Amino acid sequence: MALAKTQVWLTAAALVLCVPFNLTAQTVQGTVVDATSNVPVGTGFVVLLNEHGVEVARALTSSEGQFDVAAPNSGVYHLRSERIGYGAFVSDPFELQSDTILSLELKVTALPVRLDAVEVAGEDRCHVNPERALATGLVWEEIRKALAATAWSGTQELYRYRKYSYTRDLSANRRRVTRETGRTREGVTAQPYMSLPASQLAAGGYIIQRGNENWYYVPDARVLLDDAFLSTHCFHVVRDSVEHPGRVGLAFEPTPDRAVT
Incomplete structure (x- = not known):
């Protein structure tokens, strides 16, 4: 933009x-x-x-x-x-x-961004790098500001946190928890939530098998801002007039040429 x-x-x-x-x-x-x-x-x-x-x-x-x-x-x-x-x-x-x-x-000069004027086009499902399309670029710019503030604050400030770690045993169909043990920890950290580097996730995927366990990684603010993430995902504008009336969001999914892992 x-x-x-x-x-x-x-x-x-x-x-x-x-x-x-x-x-x-x-x-x-x-x-x-x-x-x-x-x-x-x-x-x-x-x-x-x-x-x-x-x-x-x-x-x-x-x-x-x-x-x-x-x-x-x-x-x-x-x-x-x-x-x-x-x-x-x-x-x-x-x-x-x-x-x-x-x-x-x-x-x-305070000129508000008019997100209410953004149209949702059904055929615009895949924009690799959201800055390259008008509607997705407009929404992405505001989201980028919030993500940048989160990533920057993680290098400047300390946060007090409370973490609950648990281990669950699931039924054979993985739909019912048969046993759970856990513990709560408190402390101070600069980044209470941190993912793997974007380049590592782009190369190895977001679900990694280690022995008989699956490890799931969710992108944090730094990953979402990284070119390695932006270049391997499709972005499109979404609205939900029932659950979130008056709001507009940006959805993302892997590009068609990437395996979902």
Whole structure:
């Protein structure tokens, strides 16, 4: 999907840190505000793009729209504001000097994404890489933002969790549990749920037999964002007016040339 580069303004002021140490990092910090009301916007991503439009870093804003993102080196950059349910905006280019903090006010125009206008076409069953089709691309972009936030948070924060592990004996037809034993554990972890790497799942499948056991692997946020997953699955838009009225989703299934494992 094309990124809109209009209706974005930057107010910048460079602050050189005067400390007795040799700094090796350069940082962009500031606030994302609504261009009309000048009120800080809600939580979302601020993505740092190099002069070629390639992402080099990102940060999740606070509820007051504040952000702090470190650049790998000096150079010319853009900022892209991403919020779920709103179109992405890209700033004008700015230059970031070595060992400096650049303070920016990123003003964006809130243009909601109209998912209610997405049509469900029965014949559009398979789009390998959802970005390549208009309807799936529109829905995927919003889902991608949520997945990216989940994957990013797993590298930045710790979560307290409670886990219940169990062993079940099933009847001969595997429809009835004849015995179950289990235990509960609590702890702290960065990623309470983690799958195998996407490349490994793409090569070996999602159901792996080990001895007389079958191991089932479900894709996590990182897998769903990986090219190895996107290139081996079909995507199409779905609606359920009975169970989920007013909502639109994105379904996926293996491409026809892949065995279901």
